[in-house]
Amino acid sequence: MTISMYQASVPVFVKMLGNLSAILTKAQAYAEAKKIEPRVLLDARLAPDMFSLTRQVQIATDTAKGCGARLAAVDVPKYEDNEASFEELQARLAKTIAFLNTLRPEQIDGSEDRDVTIPTRDQPMRFKGLPYLLGFAQPNLYFHVTTAYAILRHNGLDIGKLDYLGGR
Amino acid sequence: MTISMYQASVPVFVKMLGNLSAILTKAQAYAEAKKIEPRVLLDARLAPDMFSLTRQVQIATDTAKGCGARLAAVDVPKYEDNEASFEELQARLAKTIAFLNTLRPEQIDGSEDRDVTIPTRDQPMRFKGLPYLLGFAQPNLYFHVTTAYAILRHNGLDIGKLDYLGGR
Numbered sequence: 001m002t003i004s005m006y007q008a009s010v011p012v013f014v015k016m017l018g019n020l021s022a023i024l025t026k027a028q029a030y031a032e033a034k035k036i037e038p039r040v041l042l043d044a045r046l047a048p049d050m051f052s053l054t055r056q057v058q059i060a061t062d063t064a065k066g067c068g069a070r071l072a073a074v075d076v077p078k079y080e081d082n083e084a085s086f087e088e089l090q091a092r093l094a095k096t097i098a099f100l101n102t103l104r105p106e107q108i109d110g111s112e113d114r115d116v117t118i119p120t121r122d123q124p125m126r127f128k129g130l131p132y133l134l135g136f137a138q139p140n141l142y143f144h145v146t147t148a149y150a151i152l153r154h155n156g157l158d159i160g161k162l163d164y165l166g167g168r
Numbered sequence: 169m170t171i172s173m174y175q176a177s178v179p180v181f182v183k184m185l186g187n188l189s190a191i192l193t194k195a196q197a198y199a200e201a202k203k204i205e206p207r208v209l210l211d212a213r214l215a216p217d218m219f220s221l222t223r224q225v226q227i228a229t230d231t232a233k234g235c236g237a238r239l240a241a242v243d244v245p246k247y248e249d250n251e252a253s254f255e256e257l258q259a260r261l262a263k264t265i266a267f268l269n270t271l272r273p274e275q276i277d278g279s280e281d282r283d284v285t286i287p288t289r290d291q292p293m294r295f296k297g298l299p300y301l302l303g304f305a306q307p308n309l310y311f312h313v314t315t316a317y318a319i320l321r322h323n324g325l326d327i328g329k330l331d332y333l334g335g336r
Contacts, residue, residue: 003172112170130171135180154214154215161308165303
């Protein structure tokens with residue numbers, strides 16, 4: 001057994017996005033049970049200049065599809081970022097997971113030294129595959145999943161660490 | 169170039185704990201500038217039943233030292249969990265980083281299949297090295313660093329994603 005670029009990316013992202021989906025399912029049920037307007041949770045944020053729950057989910061999926069695609073050297077799927085309901089966020093998570101599951105280990109393994117370029121408003125960011133995965137994509141993915149979790153915890157949702165970590 | 173168990177653990181943890189240290193330095197300066205009692209930030213939490221900032225830092229270091237030690241098959245350093253100031257949290261981060269830096273790649277590489285046991289109040293948790301690293305230690309480390317960041321953002325500290333990600 002060895003550790004590979006594929007193992008450290010696609011299955012990790014698929015699992016965490018699945019956990020996030022299950023957390024959002026609980027959040028939607030909580031909103032329904034408490035008669036909370038869904039937008040209250042979808043727009044919630046931890047500070048006025050932090051992103052909302054909706055945006056956290058969007059960026060988590062962007063990070064996962066971007067990393068998977070770039071390591072596999074295929075086009076990054078483009079989404080419109082117009083989700084406005086729990087159902088639409090769930091659909092975004094599902095299509096991201098479906099895309100990640102199209103990527104095969106042989107496309108990603110050996111990408112440690114692959115050049116990765118991320119367009120930004122300013123200068124594009126340039127990485128090699130390994131530091132991109134370990135120093136950018138993984139910490140970003142976990143950041144946005146954790147922040148989504150924290151927004152919902154802060155708003156009273158009864159979830160715990162195992163919802164974040166998922167089953168083994 | 170390949171990805172190894174060492175690369176995916178020790179340098180990642182050292183970097184993230186260093187970033188957390190720099191964030192706490194900013195938090196301490198913020199408390200001083202605003203004449204906020206340090207305990208207000210150290211005891212802050214995002215929900216009544218979530219851990220405080222102090223505990224988030226303690227668990228982040230526990231996760232890092234525990235994972236490094238277990239993968240290297242050396243004893244996990246024991247700490248007393250009695251930090252009550254920014255200085256003491258900084259000392260905890262520094263000694264954790266110093267411990268991680270004693271671990272050599274040759275102790276950790278090849279630990280993908282190593283048996284890892286984590287004592288808990290109930291049944292001990294048992295893993296193989298690779299799923300322990302990717303499915304438990306990494307997500308936990310990022311969870312607690314992100315939550316520490318989120319607690320401080322929620323309390324008005326002017327930090328951004330680059331403080332979390334650190335320099336390249």
